[in-house]
Amino acid sequence: MPSLGADMEAGTVLDWYVKPGDTVKRGDIVALVDTSKAEIEVEIFDGGVIDELLVPVGERVPVGTVLATLHPVPAEVPVPVPVGPPAPETPAPPTPATAVTLPPAPPSAPVPVAAAPAGTNHRLRVSPLARRAAAQLGVDLSVVSGSGPNGAITKSDVERARPAGQPAPPVERPATPAPPVERPTTPAPAREPGDRQAAMREAIGALMARSKREIPHYYLQLEIDIGRALDWLRDANLQRPMNERLLPSALLLSAVARAAAEMPEMNGFWTDGAFRPGGGVHLGVAISLRGGGLIAPALHDADKKSLDDIMAGVRDLVQRARAGRLRSSEMSDPTLTVTNLGERGVDLVHGVIYPPQVALVGFGAVRERPWAIDGMLGVRPVVVATLAADHRASDGHAGGRFLTLIERRLQKPETL
Amino acid sequence: MSVAPAETITYRDAIREAIREAMLADERVFLMGEDVGAYGGCFGVSRGLLDEFGPERIRDTPLSESAFVGAGIGAAMGGMRPIVEVMTVNFCLLALDQIMNNAATITHMSGGQFAIPLVLRMTTGAGRQVAAQHSHSLEGWLAHIPGLKLLAPATLADARGMLAPALADPNPVLIFEHGSLYNLEGELAADAGAVDIERAAIRRPGADVTLIAYGGTLPTALSAAEELATDGVEAEVLDLRVLRPLDDRAIIESVMRTHRAVVVDEGWRSGSLAAEVSARIMEQAFYELDAPVARVCSAEVPMPYPRHLEQAALPQPGKVVDEVRRMIGVPSDE
Numbered sequence: 124m125p126s127l128g129a130d131m132e133a134g135t136v137l138d139w140y141v142k143p144g145d146t147v148k149r150g151d152i153v154a155l156v157d158t159s160k161a162e163i164e165v166e167i168f169d170g171g172v173i174d175e176l177l178v179p180v181g182e183r184v185p186v187g188t189v190l191a192t193l194h195p196v197p198a199e200v201p202v203p204v205p206v207g208p209p210a211p212e213t214p215a216p217p218t219p220a221t222a223v224t225l226p227p228a229p230p231s232a233p234v235p236v237a238a239a240p241a242g243t244n245h246r247l248r249v250s251p252l253a254r255r256a257a258a259q260l261g262v263d264l265s266v267v268s269g270s271g272p273n274g275a276i277t278k279s280d281v282e283r284a285r286p287a288g289q290p291a292p293p294v295e296r297p298a299t300p301a302p303p304v305e306r307p308t309t310p311a312p313a314r315e316p317g318d319r320q321a322a323m324r325e326a327i328g329a330l331m332a333r334s335k336r337e338i339p340h341y342y343l344q345l346e347i348d349i350g351r352a353l354d355w356l357r358d359a360n361l362q363r364p365m366n367e368r369l370l371p372s373a374l375l376l377s378a379v380a381r382a383a384a385e386m387p388e389m390n391g392f393w394t395d396g397a398f399r400p401g402g403g404v405h406l407g408v409a410i411s412l413r414g415g416g417l418i419a420p421a422l423h424d425a426d427k428k429s430l431d432d433i434m435a436g437v438r439d440l441v442q443r444a445r446a447g448r449l450r451s452s453e454m455s456d457p458t459l460t461v462t463n464l465g466e467r468g469v470d471l472v473h474g475v476i477y478p479p480q481v482a483l484v485g486f487g488a489v490r491e492r493p494w495a496i497d498g499m500l501g502v503r504p505v506v507v508a509t510l511a512a513d514h515r516a517s518d519g520h521a522g523g524r525f526l527t528l529i530e531r532r533l534q535k536p537e538t539l
Numbered sequence: 540m541s542v543a544p545a546e547t548i549t550y551r552d553a554i555r556e557a558i559r560e561a562m563l564a565d566e567r568v569f570l571m572g573e574d575v576g577a578y579g580g581c582f583g584v585s586r587g588l589l590d591e592f593g594p595e596r597i598r599d600t601p602l603s604e605s606a607f608v609g610a611g612i613g614a615a616m617g618g619m620r621p622i623v624e625v626m627t628v629n630f631c632l633l634a635l636d637q638i639m640n641n642a643a644t645i646t647h648m649s650g651g652q653f654a655i656p657l658v659l660r661m662t663t664g665a666g667r668q669v670a671a672q673h674s675h676s677l678e679g680w681l682a683h684i685p686g687l688k689l690l691a692p693a694t695l696a697d698a699r700g701m702l703a704p705a706l707a708d709p710n711p712v713l714i715f716e717h718g719s720l721y722n723l724e725g726e727l728a729a730d731a732g733a734v735d736i737e738r739a740a741i742r743r744p745g746a747d748v749t750l751i752a753y754g755g756t757l758p759t760a761l762s763a764a765e766e767l768a769t770d771g772v773e774a775e776v777l778d779l780r781v782l783r784p785l786d787d788r789a790i791i792e793s794v795m796r797t798h799r800a801v802v803v804d805e806g807w808r809s810g811s812l813a814a815e816v817s818a819r820i821m822e823q824a825f826y827e828l829d830a831p832v833a834r835v836c837s838a839e840v841p842m843p844y845p846r847h848l849e850q851a852a853l854p855q856p857g858k859v860v861d862e863v864r865r866m867i868g869v870p871s872d873e
Contacts, residue, residue: 252798252829270868277829277868278798365747365772366868 124156124178124188125165127454130330131158135183136190145173147193152450154190159322160418162447163454171195248275256281268439270366274446279366283435323416334478338393339514342473345526347533348494348503349374355536371489372463373433375506377539378532379461379484380404380425380433386525388517389510390458392479398516401458407477408437409462410444418444419460419477420453430539465489471507481513482522484529545726553698553727554584554660554716558622561706562592565620568706571598571607572624572660581626582662582721608634608659612641612711615657620706625661628677628715642711643686654709658702664717664755664805665853671841674849676805678715678754679812682783688712689782690736693720693757695727697780700734708736715782717755717805739780739789745773748799748863751790751816753779756803756854763803763859772863782812790816791823798829801862803854808836830866835859 124134138155141147148170156163171193178190247264249257250271256278257264267284269276352374360368383390383404391400404426407419420443422428422436443449460477465488472485487507494503508529512522532539548556561568570585576599579586589597600607604625611623625631631638638659645653665674682689688710692698698716705712742757743764752760757778764774777793779785794800800820804813817832838852 250829251826255826271830272865272868275830361771365770 124184124186124190125451125455126186127156127158127163127165127451128160128330130160130326131186131454133183133185134158134163136178136180137162138180139176141173141176141191143173143175147171147173156451158454159319159326160416161412161444161449163449163451165190165451167193169193169195248273250275250277253278253281260285268435268442270435270438274442277366279364320415323412327417330478331475334475338476338478340476340511341514341519341522342509342511343519343522343526344471344507344509345530346492346505346507347530349489349506349533350503352533352536353489353504367431367434369430369434372465372486373430373437374533374536374539375463375486376406376408376422376425376433376437376461377428377430378529379459380406380422380428381532381539382525382528383459384426385528386521388521389482389512389525391481391516392458393481393513393516394479398481403458405456405458407457407460407480408440409460410441413445418449419457419462420444420449421456421458423452423456459484461486465506471509473509474511476511476513481516482525483511485509485511543728543730546729547724548695548699548727549721550692550695550698550716550723551582551584551721553695553731554702555586555588557699557702558585558588559591561620561622561702562588562596564703565706567618567620568622569596569598569614569619570622570624571600571611573600573602573607573626575599575624580624582716582718584660584716584721585624604630604633605637608637609641611657611659612637612645612655615655615711616645616653620656620658622658622660622702622706625659627673627718628661628663628681629672629675631659631661631677631681638681638687638711638713639684643684646710647686655711656706656709657711658705658714659711660714660716662718663715664719665837665842665849666719666755668844668846668849669718670844674842676755676837678782679804679806679810679815681713682812682815684783686710687783688736690714691754691780691782692716693752693754693778693780694742695723695725696731697734699727699731701736703733704736712736715754719755719758736781737786739786740778741775741789741793742778743774743776745775745797747773747775747797747867748801749775749777749790749793749797750801750803750859750863751777751779751793752803753782753812754805756805759854759856760803760859763856763863766856766860767863770864772867774863779812779816785816785819787819787823790820794820794824795827798827799863799866800828801833801835801859801866803835803859805837805854807839808834809839811836833862833866835862 135157136154137157141153147153147167149168151167152164153167154165156165174192174194176191178184178188248269249264253276260281262281262284264276267276267280270280271277353371356369356371356374387400390404391398403424405421405423406425408422409417409419411417420440422440425433428436458480460480460483462472462474462483463486464472465486469487471487474483474485476483489504489506491502492505494501494505508526510522510526558570574581575585576589576594576597585597608623611621614621642655642657645655663678664676678689678691681687688708690701690705690712692701701714705714743761750760750764760776764776767774775793775797777789802813802816804811806812813834813836817834820832835854835858837854840852843849843852
């Protein structure tokens with residue numbers, strides 16, 4: 124059971140996407156795990172052939188428990204990868220008697236099949252036009268993230284996914300497993316919405332208490348005139364179709380990521396009494412969930428991403444976070460968290476660092492303020508950037524330089 | 540193209556001019572309805588016509604829609620070219636038996652021996668605070684009936700030009716005049732004449748979404764398109780013009796250009812014309828759609844009297860804009 128965030132102590136296997144004998148490669152999604160925060164798709168770190176699944180569906184086990192065993196593949200033997208829904212060989216007759224062949228039910232009552240909400244199925248939402256475009260362009264819809272209503276994939280999403288360097292589809296399971304058949308064989312443990320709320324509150328509380336207990340925070344803030352950046356953004360957006368427009372938050376994320384690449388002491392982890400730099404700038408993007416709670420999955424290699432990729436990446440993360448479909452690497456990889464509470468109308472954020480990270484950057488609302496430059500007073504759009512940093516890993520001097528680097532980036536939006 | 544000078548004219552005047560022209564051109568044409576004579580028509584459309592044409596041809600009728608619509612059908616069967624005015628579409632329900640069981644079926648029932656060259660004009664729609672018995676948009680109900688042709692002039696040119704071909708049609712034609720349009724004013728060539736009554740018309744070209752409207756919702760759709768343009772969204776506005784038979788080809792061709800559609804219909808949503816248009820798009824252009832077809836219709840309530848509630852119940856440009864934004868996936872800052 125992987126640790127999908129520093130606040131996770133145990134997880135429940137909701138579903139297996141592989142079975143003994145299946146060939147997997149690094150990065151494949153093999154299981155669905157429920158942490159107290161969300162349902163997370165677990166990626167596998169090594170390739171090979173699945174030997175045995177040790178933890179049955181529905182069982183809750185502590186972090187570190189071996190979930191399955193794997194034989195390494197000896198050579199480049201082309202093993203045909205079986206494709207198909209996880210358990211099509213044993214279609215469950217519609218009688219409750221089959222339940223006896225299932226793993227022991229968890230203490231809480233299993234969800235009655237009929238009551239399973241329609242929203243939990245895995246069918247992709249794809250517009251008819253996008254589906255046709257994908258067939259023509261040879262785009263694998265399972266790797267396209269949707270920007271349409273309710274996350275539906277539109278034609279422009281498909282076209283965006285087409286360009287060179289299209290990654291090999293990491294998911295071997297079929298794009299459209301038939302959920303109504305699948306469900307009866309995997310009675311996932313019932314977790315009432317209220318339970319999840321409470322569990323998430325508890326997890327956030329434990330982690331934040333640990334942060335405040337262990338991390339000697341220091342705080343800095345800098346008011347940044349982002350008039351130039353917003354002007355540039357407006358001009359850039361005039362050239363773009365509606366659904367590809369950039370938001371100011373993309374500029375902010377890009378500026379932080381690029382500044383972090385220059386300041387390794389802000390980007391990494393404090394573990395076992397020492398600082399360890401992160402391998403790449405993986406920005407944790409704080410996303411508030413509907414109905415309460417918070418999750419900060421990684422936007423990988425954000426310092427190397429274009430603004431478009433950042434926009435698309437954030438949109439994808441938000442949608443999957445709210446749908447409870449994040450991947451394990453996104454939960455464990457963030458090296459530096461960014462929180463933007465500007466939309467809530469606050470001026471600035473004094474953040475709490477997400478352990479074991481060593482810094483958190485916060486942004487407040489962009490507001491017009493009287494602003495003096497060269498002895499003249501004008502009205503400029505201003506945002507307050509704050510830094511909460513771990514004094515064990517850095518000093519105020521470095522923190523100040525970091526905020527200044529962010530400001531400098533925002534003055535040159537064309538470099539973002 | 541017309542070379543005559545344009546003159547400023549209202550929608551009401553344009554309809555009156557069309558009636559005058561038809562009466563001057565053909566002695567068989569006459570106008571009949573409640574208060575169309577001495578009073579000049581409940582909406583002032585026929586003002587002055589009694590003086591010009593006399594009571595034989597501008598006939599006031601008793602308050603009995605069933606009787607005078609039936610008389611109109613009889614006159615049409617007898618070779619006349621009657622224009623029958625029903626005060627509002629709500630009141631045409633009193634004549635629904637005549638409209639459906641007689642006007643729409645006699646040609647069929649008589650084995651083609653009788654034609655019914657009848658024109659029924661009626662006011663439709665809300666927005667004037669005349670409450671729940673004078674405000675509804677029931678075009679969708681009548682559009683259900685085979686054998687009728689339904690027209691919805693939404694421009695001055697259509698108000699002026701639809702009557703002549705409607706009278707020339709050997710079958711019953713219903714013309715819906717939206718009450719909010721009578722004071723619409725603009726320029727129209729002095730010799731503006733007949734228009735086609737077969738096809739829908741693109742009132743504004745665009746590439747991102749098709750707004751499908753008719754009658755009173757055409758201004759709504761145009762104003763929504765105006766607002767969307769400031770966001771960089773180019774909405775195409777399609778005016779249906781003919782509600783039965785629908786111009787499928789124009790609808791589908793537009794959707795094939797834009798891949799998205801919002802139907803703006805003042806009727807109630809359930810079982811509406813908007814539902815019919817939406818279904819046809821799904822049937823004929825499913826693989827062209829990049830989003831589900833959306834509808835902006837009136838709230839499913841009896842039309843309220845208070846102005847703020849009436850406005851809230853009607854399709855407004857803002858609702859259309861919201862639908863389009865949702866459909867196009869305008870990024871929301873998370």
